[in-house]
Amino acid sequence: MRRNTLALAVVGAMAATLLGTGTGTADPASLTLGHQCPFPLIGDQPTTLKIDTDLPATMPVGAPTGERQVTTTLTIPSTGLSLVGASALTGEAHLTLHAKVTFGSTVIPIAVPVDLATEGTPSLNPSTTLVGAGRFPSLVFPESGAAAVDITETDLVMRLTPRKPDGSDTGLGTFDTVCRQNPGQPTRLATVSVVFPPIPAPATPTGLRATATTETAVSLAWDTGVEPASRYEVLVDGAHTATATSATATVTGLTAGTTYAFQVRAVDANGTASPPSEPFTVRTKLGTAVHPFHLTGTSRIAAAATTVAVAGDLRIEADRDSGEHRRTDLTLRPTKANTRLLGVLPATADVVFTVDGARSAVAEGTLTVAANVTIALPRVTVLGYVVSQSPTCRTETPAEITLRSTPDFTPTTGGSLDGAYTIPAFTGCGSATGLVNTLAAGPGNTVRLALTSP
Secondary structure: OHHHHHHHHHHHHHHHHHOOOOOOOOOOEEEEEEEEEEEOOOEEEEEEEEEEEOOOOEEEOOOOOOOEEEEEEEEEEOOOHHHHOOOEEEEEEEEEEEEEEEEOOEEEEEEEEEEEEEOOOOEOOOEEEEEEEEEEOOOOOOOOEEEEEEEEEEEEEEEEEEEOOOOOEOOOOOEEEEEEEOOOOOOEEEEEEEEOOOOOOOOOOEEEEEEEEOOOOEEEEEEOOOOOOOEEEEEEOOEEEEEEOOOEEEEOOOOOOOEEEEEEEEEOOOOOEOOOOOOEEEEOOOOEEEEEEEEEEEEEEOOOOEEEEEEEEEEEEEEOOOOOEEEEEEEEOOEEEEEEEOOOEEEEEEEEEEEEEEEEEEEOOEEEEEEEEEEEEEEEEEOOEEEEOOOOOEEOOOEEEEEEEOOOOEOOOEEEEEEEEEEOOEEOOHHHHHHHHHHHOEEEEEEEEEEEOO
16 A cells, blocks of 8 residues: 555656646765676776766655756776777767665655767767766655665666777777676665654744733733644743743732843644744832821810820821822821810810721822811710710711821821811710800811821
């Protein structure tokens, strides 16, 4: 079956070659064979046959080699013919090269006919040359392997006419001679390595981009080629770091605030990789800076003409890259207010703060902290008597308090915050609601706080 397959391949390729089909890069191949040719009266004369062709050294499986020219050169020395006074020699020859192509266990015989004739001047000094050319048929190999081309036999017949220096006959006239190939000589003309054609690498991904960046990770996406690959390899600073089966990947374990060069290459099912994409640089985020502060200070309540101690904590989370404050937490601890009703009667109040919606920002070196604060007075006394004791005694709406830092403020050591605000009217204080509003509600209230790092 193999023999028939290759034989058909040879015949089919020959037809294709006649139409101009054929592939493979030409590589010179040569073989020299010695012969003995009997001459009348003189006996056997040594003759050298040189065979040259350009069969490719490597061919893809299934591709035709194309017809190849075979050039033959016969060299006849003057040694024997000089005995009959010959100084010139003309002639022609017919040669059949019997070759065999061995491919695995398959052997295909091939015959290449060649006609030769005298080349150049007929002088025998020191030899005469006959040259000719034939065609080696095109070959197609159906699988990988090594193909050997050997010249197993040559049928060589020459018709020669030697002449003396004056052009007269040497006495041998024109004669025919059938040459014999010397036994025991090398026969290998060429070896062809038949290989599967290389699988083209997949297309290099394009459009590499970052879709998300954190302190320690970068998420990437890219555009695939027409034929998606089996997998994609992500390179970080030239080293294979991550593998993905789709056109996205997230690289983790990175260092904050560091610039990395990312590339991606496509890999097909055979493991063939495309060239990596152009480097795409991304700097990981610096992360979040946390600034905690203790708050201590006072607030001047205008309506009560008194000062209240204020204490609490402020915690700010800021984006190191943009400086934007991601989160602000403000807490104010309960305190006690002391005043005198009508400037004479001692009055006290327990004060509880509920902070909602604190926010902060830094602009031109100034820290601004804003918060909505609901103020509750769960217990109020006058002359030591409880005039209001209600968990619902509080401002109708939150007080909007805005604090701004003084020039001595720094994010690392703290500083001072000043602000002014209005206390909204109170409700839920029972019969003492009017008294409470007289003592606390109204504009013109100020606050000064000292921020210190813990």
